[in-house]
Amino acid sequence: RRVVVLVSGAGSNLAALLAAHDDAAYGARVVGVVSDRAAAGGLDIARAAGIPTAVVAPRDFEDRTGWDRGLADTVAIFRPDLVVSAGFMRILGAGFLARFPARVLNTHPALLPAFPGAHGVRDALAHGVKVTGCTLHVVDAGVDTGPIVAQVAVAVGEDDDEPALHERIKVAERELLVEWVGRIARGGLTVEGRRVVVG
Numbered sequence: 001r002r003v004v005v006l007v008s009g010a011g012s013n014l015a016a017l018l019a020a021h022d023d024a025a026y027g028a029r030v031v032g033v034v035s036d037r038a039a040a041g042g043l044d045i046a047r048a049a050g051i052p053t054a055v056v057a058p059r060d061f062e063d064r065t066g067w068d069r070g071l072a073d074t075v076a077i078f079r080p081d082l083v084v085s086a087g088f089m090r091i092l093g094a095g096f097l098a099r100f101p102a103r104v105l106n107t108h109p110a111l112l113p114a115f116p117g118a119h120g121v122r123d124a125l126a127h128g129v130k131v132t133g134c135t136l137h138v139v140d141a142g143v144d145t146g147p148i149v150a151q152v153a154v155a156v157g158e159d160d161d162e163p164a165l166h167e168r169i170k171v172a173e174r175e176l177l178v179e180w181v182g183r184i185a186r187g188g189l190t191v192e193g194r195r196v197v198v199g
Protein backbone atom coordinates (compact mmCIF):
# COMPACT_ATOMS: atom_id res chain seq x y z
CA ARG A 1 0.00 0.00 0.00
CA ARG A 2 1.19 3.45 -0.98
CA VAL A 3 1.53 5.91 1.92
CA VAL A 4 2.04 9.67 1.72
CA VAL A 5 3.21 11.35 4.93
CA LEU A 6 2.44 14.99 5.78
CA VAL A 7 5.01 16.67 8.04
CA SER A 8 5.63 20.14 9.46
CA GLY A 9 8.31 19.41 12.04
CA ALA A 10 11.29 17.21 12.85
CA GLY A 11 9.75 14.14 11.25
CA SER A 12 10.59 11.59 13.93
CA ASN A 13 7.29 9.84 13.23
CA LEU A 14 8.22 9.73 9.52
CA ALA A 15 11.64 8.33 10.37
CA ALA A 16 10.00 5.50 12.30
CA LEU A 17 7.75 4.66 9.34
CA LEU A 18 10.73 4.64 6.97
CA ALA A 19 12.59 2.23 9.24
CA ALA A 20 9.60 -0.11 9.16
CA HIS A 21 8.84 0.12 5.45
CA ASP A 22 12.24 -1.32 4.52
CA ASP A 23 10.76 -4.70 5.47
CA ALA A 24 8.79 -5.89 2.42
CA ALA A 25 6.42 -7.77 4.75
CA TYR A 26 5.38 -4.51 6.38
CA GLY A 27 2.85 -3.91 3.61
CA ALA A 28 3.17 -0.13 3.47
CA ARG A 29 5.63 1.91 1.47
CA VAL A 30 6.13 5.65 1.95
CA VAL A 31 5.99 6.95 -1.62
CA GLY A 32 5.98 10.68 -0.92
CA VAL A 33 6.46 13.25 1.86
CA VAL A 34 4.68 16.60 1.68
CA SER A 35 5.09 19.61 3.97
CA ASP A 36 3.52 23.04 4.38
CA ARG A 37 6.97 24.49 5.02
CA ALA A 38 10.31 24.11 3.22
CA ALA A 39 12.23 24.18 6.54
CA ALA A 40 10.58 21.03 7.92
CA GLY A 41 13.24 18.59 9.13
CA GLY A 42 11.04 15.75 7.92
CA LEU A 43 11.85 16.76 4.34
CA ASP A 44 15.56 16.18 4.98
CA ILE A 45 14.77 12.75 6.39
CA ALA A 46 12.74 11.94 3.28
CA ARG A 47 15.47 13.15 0.92
CA ALA A 48 18.11 11.13 2.77
CA ALA A 49 15.90 8.07 2.23
CA GLY A 50 15.42 8.87 -1.46
CA ILE A 51 11.69 9.54 -1.03
CA PRO A 52 10.16 12.22 -3.31
CA THR A 53 9.14 15.37 -1.45
CA ALA A 54 6.95 18.41 -2.12
CA VAL A 55 6.23 21.67 -0.30
CA VAL A 56 2.78 23.25 -0.49
CA ALA A 57 3.05 26.54 1.42
CA PRO A 58 -0.08 28.51 2.37
CA ARG A 59 1.57 31.78 1.38
CA ASP A 60 1.74 30.55 -2.23
CA PHE A 61 -2.07 30.50 -2.40
CA GLU A 62 -4.61 33.27 -2.29
CA ASP A 63 -6.64 31.65 0.49
CA ARG A 64 -7.05 28.52 2.62
CA THR A 65 -9.38 26.87 0.15
CA GLY A 66 -6.81 27.34 -2.61
CA TRP A 67 -4.08 25.90 -0.42
CA ASP A 68 -6.27 22.95 0.59
CA ARG A 69 -6.94 22.16 -3.07
CA GLY A 70 -3.28 22.60 -3.96
CA LEU A 71 -2.28 20.23 -1.18
CA ALA A 72 -4.80 17.62 -2.34
CA ASP A 73 -3.62 17.94 -5.96
CA THR A 74 0.01 17.45 -4.88
CA VAL A 75 -0.73 14.50 -2.58
CA ALA A 76 -2.88 12.89 -5.32
CA ILE A 77 0.16 12.81 -7.64
CA PHE A 78 1.60 10.05 -5.43
CA ARG A 79 -1.59 7.95 -5.79
CA PRO A 80 -1.78 7.22 -2.01
CA ASP A 81 -3.81 4.41 -0.47
CA LEU A 82 -3.24 6.12 2.87
CA VAL A 83 -2.30 9.66 3.92
CA VAL A 84 -0.63 9.95 7.33
CA SER A 85 -0.44 13.31 9.07
CA ALA A 86 2.40 12.95 11.58
CA GLY A 87 3.28 16.24 13.12
CA PHE A 88 1.50 18.16 10.38
CA MET A 89 0.37 21.40 11.92
CA ARG A 90 -2.36 22.50 9.54
CA ILE A 91 -6.07 21.68 9.50
CA LEU A 92 -7.04 19.57 6.48
CA GLY A 93 -10.20 20.99 4.95
CA ALA A 94 -13.32 19.18 3.77
CA GLY A 95 -12.10 19.50 0.16
CA PHE A 96 -8.88 17.64 0.95
CA LEU A 97 -10.65 14.94 2.95
CA ALA A 98 -13.22 14.42 0.17
CA ARG A 99 -10.34 13.48 -2.16
CA PHE A 100 -9.11 10.75 0.22
CA PRO A 101 -12.24 9.51 2.02
CA ALA A 102 -11.54 7.49 5.21
CA ARG A 103 -7.90 7.30 4.19
CA VAL A 104 -6.36 10.16 6.18
CA LEU A 105 -4.87 9.35 9.60
CA ASN A 106 -3.46 11.70 12.22
CA THR A 107 -1.38 11.14 15.32
CA HIS A 108 -2.08 13.38 18.29
CA PRO A 109 0.06 13.53 21.47
CA ALA A 110 -2.84 13.26 23.93
CA LEU A 111 -5.70 10.85 24.72
CA LEU A 112 -8.47 12.37 22.58
CA PRO A 113 -11.06 13.68 23.15
CA ALA A 114 -8.96 15.19 25.92
CA PHE A 115 -6.62 18.03 24.98
CA PRO A 116 -7.21 18.43 21.23
CA GLY A 117 -5.42 21.12 19.22
CA ALA A 118 -1.89 22.30 18.77
CA HIS A 119 -0.85 22.16 22.45
CA GLY A 120 -2.10 18.80 23.68
CA VAL A 121 1.04 18.05 25.71
CA ARG A 122 1.21 21.48 27.34
CA ASP A 123 -2.54 21.44 28.12
CA ALA A 124 -2.39 17.97 29.72
CA LEU A 125 0.57 19.02 31.88
CA ALA A 126 -1.15 22.27 32.90
CA HIS A 127 -4.28 20.35 33.83
CA GLY A 128 -2.26 18.11 36.14
CA VAL A 129 -3.30 14.76 34.65
CA LYS A 130 -1.39 11.70 35.92
CA VAL A 131 -1.84 9.80 32.66
CA THR A 132 -1.85 11.13 29.13
CA GLY A 133 -0.77 9.44 25.90
CA CYS A 134 -1.26 9.51 22.16
CA THR A 135 -4.04 8.82 19.72
CA LEU A 136 -4.15 7.62 16.13
CA HIS A 137 -7.41 8.64 14.50
CA VAL A 138 -9.10 8.99 11.15
CA VAL A 139 -9.23 12.68 10.21
CA ASP A 140 -12.65 14.25 9.82
CA ALA A 141 -13.51 17.90 9.21
CA GLY A 142 -13.08 18.83 12.90
CA VAL A 143 -9.84 19.41 14.83
CA ASP A 144 -8.69 16.06 16.26
CA THR A 145 -12.32 14.87 16.37
CA GLY A 146 -12.30 11.91 13.97
CA PRO A 147 -12.98 8.24 14.80
CA ILE A 148 -10.21 6.73 16.96
CA VAL A 149 -8.10 3.86 15.60
CA ALA A 150 -5.83 3.23 18.61
CA GLN A 151 -4.43 4.84 21.74
CA VAL A 152 -1.52 4.34 24.12
CA ALA A 153 -1.35 5.67 27.70
CA VAL A 154 1.77 7.40 28.94
CA ALA A 155 2.36 8.25 32.62
CA VAL A 156 3.18 11.85 33.51
CA GLY A 157 6.33 12.13 35.63
CA GLU A 158 6.47 14.28 38.75
CA ASP A 159 9.21 16.47 37.29
CA ASP A 160 8.03 16.44 33.69
CA ASP A 161 8.17 19.63 31.71
CA GLU A 162 6.57 19.84 28.26
CA PRO A 163 9.62 18.74 26.23
CA ALA A 164 10.33 15.77 28.50
CA LEU A 165 6.73 14.60 28.47
CA HIS A 166 6.39 15.14 24.72
CA GLU A 167 9.54 13.13 24.03
CA ARG A 168 8.21 10.27 26.15
CA ILE A 169 4.87 10.44 24.34
CA LYS A 170 6.62 10.47 20.99
CA VAL A 171 8.31 7.16 21.78
CA ALA A 172 4.87 5.60 22.28
CA GLU A 173 3.44 7.51 19.34
CA ARG A 174 6.03 6.19 16.90
CA GLU A 175 5.33 2.62 17.98
CA LEU A 176 1.56 3.16 17.70
CA LEU A 177 1.89 4.69 14.23
CA VAL A 178 4.22 2.00 12.87
CA GLU A 179 2.07 -0.81 14.28
CA TRP A 180 -1.23 0.47 12.94
CA VAL A 181 -0.10 1.80 9.55
CA GLY A 182 1.26 -1.70 8.94
CA ARG A 183 -1.96 -3.38 10.08
CA ILE A 184 -4.08 -1.03 7.98
CA ALA A 185 -1.82 -1.48 4.96
CA ARG A 186 -2.14 -5.26 5.24
CA GLY A 187 -5.77 -5.52 6.28
CA GLY A 188 -7.57 -2.35 5.19
CA LEU A 189 -9.57 0.21 7.14
CA THR A 190 -13.33 0.79 7.27
CA VAL A 191 -15.14 3.49 9.27
CA GLU A 192 -18.72 2.94 10.48
CA GLY A 193 -19.80 6.09 12.30
CA ARG A 194 -17.38 6.38 15.21
CA ARG A 195 -16.27 2.78 14.92
CA VAL A 196 -13.10 1.93 13.02
CA VAL A 197 -12.52 -1.62 11.76
CA VAL A 198 -9.01 -2.61 10.70
CA GLY A 199 -8.38 -5.79 8.72
Ligand code: GRF
Binds near residue numbers: 009013087173
Ligand atom coordinates in the same frame (compact mmCIF):
# COMPACT_ATOMS: atom_id res chain seq x y z
C1 GRF B 1 4.16 14.68 17.20
O1 GRF B 1 4.05 14.40 18.60
C2 GRF B 1 2.79 14.95 16.66
O2 GRF B 1 1.76 14.15 17.21
C3 GRF B 1 2.60 16.38 17.09
O3 GRF B 1 3.86 17.01 16.87
C4 GRF B 1 4.87 16.01 16.97
C5 GRF B 1 5.62 16.00 15.67
O4 GRF B 1 6.72 15.20 15.81
N1 GRF B 1 1.57 17.02 16.33
P1 GRF B 1 7.62 14.81 14.51
O5 GRF B 1 7.60 15.99 13.57
O6 GRF B 1 7.01 13.57 13.89
O7 GRF B 1 8.98 14.55 15.12
